[in-house]
Amino acid sequence: MNIGKQIADLRKQKGVSRDELGKEVGTSGAVIGRYEREEITPSVEIANKIAKALGVSLDYLVGNTDLELTDKLMNRIKEVARMTEKDKDYVYTLIDAFIAKNKLKGLV
Template sequence: MNTGTIISQLRDKNSFSQSDLAEKSQVSRVMIGKYERGEAVPSIDAAKKIADALGVSLDYLVGQTSQTSFDKRTLERIIELELLEESKKQTLYDLIDTYIRDFKTRKAFANVE
């Protein structure tokens, strides 16, 4: 998927008009329209501003990752998690694994009924 399509889909998902996104990103509405139509490709600076306004990573905005669930906030936490000492990271991983296992178990039992 190209960057313009991703911008358009995220803008719609956030219920932003092109003008709303332009205001939030400080990128002109005309340029946002051109990006969405594939008439222009955003510079790195413009793409970063748009990604920030839409709450996604730059990688996602430019189609370098398909991890739609990794919003900017999640990615920031993952980066900070990597800075922790190993024992603290393991404690957090264990906690995350417990929540994921419990979620999957509840989901599996909900589908059985």
Template sequence: MSVDFSNKLTQIRKDKKLSREELAKLIGTSGAIIGRYERGDMKPSIEIAAKIAEALEVSLDYLVGSVSAIVKDKKMLYRLELLEKISEEDKNTILKVMDSYLKDAQLNSTQSRLN
């Protein structure tokens, strides 16, 4: 784990509007320890890092910097992983449906803002 971990931990915790103490309580440690992780003074074990990722609702890969994509939502990441396991034909069909739905959603959003 690196400085990237420290920065991501701090950023995600703040994005979730959690204090160090609140996050610490979720994983069974102290706010001071979370502070040490955020400053890079101390590195958590893989088990603790996994607990932190779960508490923050992000993947462990994202938290420790193994994933460069900004997929913070665990449900979305799971769906992307499933897409990688299906045939190209099925994947293309799903993506076409998704593109069509997203285009409609954007149009509806734009129309509702104009009204």
């Protein structure tokens, strides 16, 4: 997926106008429209601001990964990283249990 389509899709999913997104990242709605139509390409700095404004990683925005790492998920990962090894193991056990549960649902 190209970055322009990704920006447009994410912006629409979030219910944000081009003008609102432009204001948040320090540009205009018209420029956001040009990014979306692939007329111009945002700088890395602006692309990073757009990603943050839309709540995704820069890698996800530019299509380097299809894994959407939202700010919410990244904050939780950071919190787990600060835990003791014992607490991390407990969190991993809980996550593994939910993964197994969801896999079983898929078999039914």
